[in-house]
Structure formats: C-alpha cells, structure tokens
Amino acid sequence: MNLNVTTHTRHAVVRPEGRLTASGAPRLKQAIKKLIDEGSPRIVVDLAQTEFIDSSGLGALIGGLKAARLAEGDLRLAAASESVKSILRLTSLDRVLRDHPTVEAAFGDG
Amino acid sequence: MGDGISRVSLTGTAELTFVDQVLDALERLCRAADGISEEDRTFFSLAVSEIATNIVTHSGCEGDAEVTVIADLTVDDAALSARFQDDAAPVAVALEEAELPDELAESGRGLAIAKMALDQLSHEVNNGHIWTLVRKRR
Numbered sequence: 701m702n703l704n705v706t707t708h709t710r711h712a713v714v715r716p717e718g719r720l721t722a723s724g725a726p727r728l729k730q731a732i733k734k735l736i737d738e739g740s741p742r743i744v745v746d747l748a749q750t751e752f753i754d755s756s757g758l759g760a761l762i763g764g765l766k767a768a769r770l771a772e773g774d775l776r777l778a779a780a781s782e783s784v785k786s787i788l789r790l791t792s793l794d795r796v797l798r799d800h801p802t803v804e805a806a807f808g809d810g
Numbered sequence: 811m812g813d814g815i816s817r818v819s820l821t822g823t824a825e826l827t828f829v830d831q832v833l834d835a836l837e838r839l840c841r842a843a844d845g846i847s848e849e850d851r852t853f854f855s856l857a858v859s860e861i862a863t864n865i866v867t868h869s870g871c872e873g874d875a876e877v878t879v880i881a882d883l884t885v886d887d888a889a890l891s892a893r894f895q896d897d898a899a900p901v902a903v904a905l906e907e908a909e910l911p912d913e914l915a916e917s918g919r920g921l922a923i924a925k926m927a928l929d930q931l932s933h934e935v936n937n938g939h940i941w942t943l944v945r946k947r948r
Binding site: 791 | 826827829830833848849851852853855856859860863867910913914915916917919920923926927
C-alpha cells in the first residue's frame with residue numbers, strides 16, 4: 701500500500717493506494733495521528749485508489765475517526781469503490797464511516 | 811485444465827508479507843477463472859485476508875520457533891475455497907462465539923467478518939491448525 705497525504709487550509713486528504721490491510725494499516729494510523737498532532741483534525745480519507753479493505757484497515761479508520769473527533773475534527777471517507785462499500789455494509793460500519801462521492805463533498809457542509 | 815477447477819498452493823513463513831502473497835495469488839486466480847462475481851471475489855478475499863492475518867499474528871505470540879503456513883486456494887464452478895495449515899503450537903479458537911464488537915471498536919472483528927463472508931468456516935487443531943474456508947458462488 702502507498703499512502704499520499706496532502707494538507708489544505710480547511711482539511712487534509714489521506715490517499716491509501718492498493719490494499720488497506722494489516723501490512724499497511726499502522727502507516728495509515730500514524731499518518732492520521734501526525735495530521736492531528738500538527739493541527740489538522742479535519743481529515744478526508746480518499747478511497748478512490750483503495751482496492752480492498754479488511755478488519756485491520758477498518759480498525760485504523762475507526763481509530764482515526766475517534767482521534768479526530770477528540771481533537772474537535774472529523775474523519776470522513778470519499779470515493780469508495782463498490783467493493784469497499786460492500787465491506788463497509790457487511791460490517792455495518794457504513795453508519796459510522798460515511799462515504800461521500802468526492803473529496804470536495806466530504807467537508808462540503810463547511 | 812478444462813475441468814473448471816483452478817488451484818494455487820503457497821508455502822511461507824507466518825509473516826504479514828505471506829498474507830500479501832496469498833491475496834496476490836487469489837487475485838490472479840480469480841482473474842483467470844471465468845465469471846466470478848465482484849461480490850464473491852470481494853467477500854472471499856476478505857475472509858482469506860482475515861484468517862491469514864489471524865494465523866500470522868497469533869503464531870508470533872509463541873516467540874520461539876518459526877511457523878510455516880501452507881495455503882491452498884481453489885476456484886471451481888460451485889465455490890471458492892481455501893485451506894490453511896500451519897505448524898504453530900495448538901491454540902483453541904472460539905469460532906462459534908466470534909461476533910462483531912461495538913462499532914467503535916478498533917479490533918476484534920476478524921473472525922466475525924470471515925464467518926459473515928463465508929458459507930463454511932471451520933478450524934481444527936491437529937499438529938498445528940487447519941482452517942477451511944468455503945464461499946459458494948452466487
């Protein structure tokens with residue numbers, strides 16, 4: 701898995717590319733923690749290039765969501781593929797990890 | 811082959827890189843087989859990832875001898891199936907009790923997810939562990 705991080709004025713974007721599983725999940729957690737520590741707790745995880753996710757990847761997203769909210773920010777998903785969305789639905793995590801059609805739409809409400 | 815069955819077998823050390831190798835092999839196997847639906851491929855890969863990760867992370871707990879894992883993946887007209895065999899010290903697994911934790915839990919989903927994604931999941935202890943995973947093709 702490759703991970704790209706970009707920061708903008710109102711939010712930051714994290715892009716995991718490839719499979720988000722146990723081998724890559726710790727790096728995602730670290731990247732999210734670093735953003736929060738640096739004062740960017742409004743985070744979009746852009747899943748457009750994420751082919752697959754399992755419980756390790758989901759755990760990293762949940763951990764990031766809790767940490768972001770604790771820092772008065774939020775973590776939102778964008779552009780998830782149908783297969784990633786089907787895994788979110790299977791695990792009922794689509795209720796807490798909401799997917800948005802685009803990165804721009806994720807924090808479109810302000 | 812002509813019998814509608816595709817198989818691949820991998821042997822490796824119980825490390826996370828082995829999980830990636832198994833998922834790569836499964837992806838190639840599914841691509842080569844005819845007409846596997848996106849949902850079957852996704853959910854079976856999910857179960858394989860969960861069980862393989864469980865094997866390599868728990869076999870590390872013993873701390874001493876290196877553990878070897880053999881993964882056999884099979885796709886035929888009726889089902890996608892996998893068999894994992896390792897030589898780790900025997901540990902009981904409470905498969906029946908596995909269920910999804912609280913939605914904000916950061917871990918503890920693996921076995922519950924594998925059960926949900928499969929039609930059959932079994933675990934036996936026999937000089938190590940044998941896991942059998944079956945998802946019938948929809």
